[in-house]
Structure formats: C-alpha cells, structure tokens
Amino acid sequence: MKILPRMNELVRPALANIDQALVVFAVTKPKPHFHLLDRFLVMMEAKKIPVVLCFNKTDIAEDPQINELREMYAGCGYPILFTSAREEENIEDLKNFLRGKTTAVAGPSGVGKSSLINLLQTEVKMETGSISRKIERGKHTTRHSELIVLGENSYIMDTPGFSSLYVNDIEKEDLRHCFPELEHFEGQCRFNGCSHVHEPGCAVKEAVEEGKIHRKRYENYVMMYREAEERKRY
Numbered sequence: 001m002k003i004l005p006r007m008n009e010l011v012r013p014a015l016a017n018i019d020q021a022l023v024v025f026a027v028t029k030p031k032p033h034f035h036l037l038d039r040f041l042v043m044m045e046a047k048k049i050p051v052v053l054c055f056n057k058t059d060i061a062e063d064p065q066i067n068e069l070r071e072m073y074a075g076c077g078y079p080i081l082f083t084s085a086r087e088e089e090n091i092e093d094l095k096n097f098l099r100g101k102t103t104a105v106a107g108p109s110g111v112g113k114s115s116l117i118n119l120l121q122t123e124v125k126m127e128t129g130s131i132s133r134k135i136e137r138g139k140h141t142t143r144h145s146e147l148i149v150l151g152e153n154s155y156i157m158d159t160p161g162f163s164s165l166y167v168n169d170i171e172k173e174d175l176r177h178c179f180p181e182l183e184h185f186e187g188q189c190r191f192n193g194c195s196h197v198h199e200p201g202c203a204v205k206e207a208v209e210e211g212k213i214h215r216k217r218y219e220n221y222v223m224m225y226r227e228a229e230e231r232k233r234y
C-alpha cells in the first residue's frame with residue numbers, strides 16, 4: 001500500500017513537465033509489438049501529450065516493413081520518423097523534432113533509444129548493449145528519469161522502461177477519442193455515441209472495410225474496448 005503513492009510521485013512530475021513523447025520502436029529486431037505501441041499511444045492521447053513516432057534500425061529493415069509502419073501510423077496523423085542509429089541516418093530530422101522542447105523518450109528495451117540519445121548530444125554517454133547482456137547484468141540502468149540537455153531550451157528525458165509513463169486505464173466510452181483516425185468519423189455512424197464495436201450502420205467499420213482505417217489499429221481498439229468492459233465487470 002505504501003509503494004503505490006511513491007510510484008505515482010515519480011511518474012507525475014515527469015509527465016507534467018514534458019512537451020511531447022518520442023516513442024521509439026525498431027522496424028525489426030525486435031519487431032514492433034503493435035498492441036504495446038497502440039496502448040501507449042492511447043495513454044498519450046488521454047493525457048493530451050503529443051507523440052513523435054520513431055522507428056529505428058532501418059539499416060537492417062526491408063522496404064515492405066517500413067511501408068507497413070508508415071501506412072499504419074502516418075495514416076492516423078502521427079509524425080513518423082525512420083532512423084538508423086548505426087548508420088546515423090535521419091538523425092538531423094530527429095533533432096528538428098526535438099528542438100525547443102522537453103521530450104520524454106519511451107520504448108521497449110533493445111530498440112536503440114540509448115544509441116539515438118548518444119547521437120543527439122555529446123555530454124552524456126548512455127550505456128548501450130544487447131538485451132541479453134543487459135539482463136545478465138541486472139537492472140542497473142536509469143531508475144530515475146534523467147534530463148539530458150540537447151541544446152538551448154531542448155531537453156530529453158530517458159524514461160526508465162516503457163511502463164514508467166503508464167497512466168490509469170481509460171474508460172471504454174473515452175477510448176474511441178484516443179484513436180485519432182476513429183475520432184475523424186465521429187458523428188457519421190447511425191447511432192449517437194456509437195462504440196464502433198457492435199452497432200449496425202457504423203461508419204468506422206465501413207472505413208475499415210474500405211481500407212481507410214488500418215485493420216490492425218481497429219482490432220487493437222476493439223481489444224482494448226473489451227478489456228475496459230471486462231474491468232468494469234469486477
């Protein structure tokens with residue numbers, strides 16, 4: 001019971017002071033976990049924190065993998081960047097997105113967050129390495145959020161793991177407002193307040209069939225909706 005309030009104290013100031021979140025995934029190795037990514041995007045929408053999506057490791061990716069990601073996420077309006085920390089590709093683009101802002105970096109382990117941060121500035125050297133090596137050495141890395149200076153009025157915060165930016169679960173009625181591409185169809189369904197899950201005459205379901213909304217994103221919406229429904233039941 002004593003642990004929870006302390007955890008929130010750590011999380012809240014971090015979220016309150018950031019202008020945006022940079023969400024880093026790898027195009028491949030490891031392959032993006034779409035459910036995790038969408039869950040995170042929903043949390044940021046709920047907190048009204050703008051997101052920049054960065055898919056790293058383009059040097060080992062195939063074009064179709066990159067195209068699918070672009071289709072999925074540029075289609076719903078998120079700024080999206082493809083980088084290679086190894087080949088220092090598109091790092092200038094990334095810098096442009098970070099200029100003048102305080103940005104929290106989030107993403108699963110092993111996608112290249114630390115490698116990217118090392119390319120953005122020269123003062124702080126983050127430890128990088130393979131996932132297995134890190135597990136071997138135990139969880140010794142950033143337990144606190146470290147604010148790193150990138151330049152004048154530009155800061156980046158390496159958040160300790162993905163769950164550190166976790167916010168309370170979202171009510172099922174609010175969920176549809178946390179998917180920008182669903183929000184676009186609001187008011188076009190037969191029923192007012194359509195959940196886009198089981199109602200007939202749903203403009204969102206039609207848009208999915210027509211390929212205007214990415215099916216995977218919609219499926220993740222339905223999955224999260226059902227989860228919220230389940231939670232309510234207990």
Ligand SMILES: Nc1nc2c(ncn2[C@@H]2O[C@H](COP(=O)(O)OP(=O)(O)O)[C@@H](O)[C@H]2O)c(=O)[nH]1
Pocket residue numbers: 056057058059060083084085086087107108109110111112113114115116127128129130131
């Ligand atoms: N091929 C490739 N490997 C990368 C790239 N960026 C990082 N890595 C490697 O991926 C592993 C994890 O990188 P790291 O920066 O520690 O990831 P983090 O856990 O997200 O901070 C390391 O072995 C890096 O050398 C990249 O752009 N391309």
Ligand SMILES: [Mg+2]
Pocket residue numbers: 113114115126127128
């Ligand atoms: Mg790291």
Ligand SMILES: [Zn+2]
Pocket residue numbers: 189194195196197199201202203204205
């Ligand atoms: Zn609908």
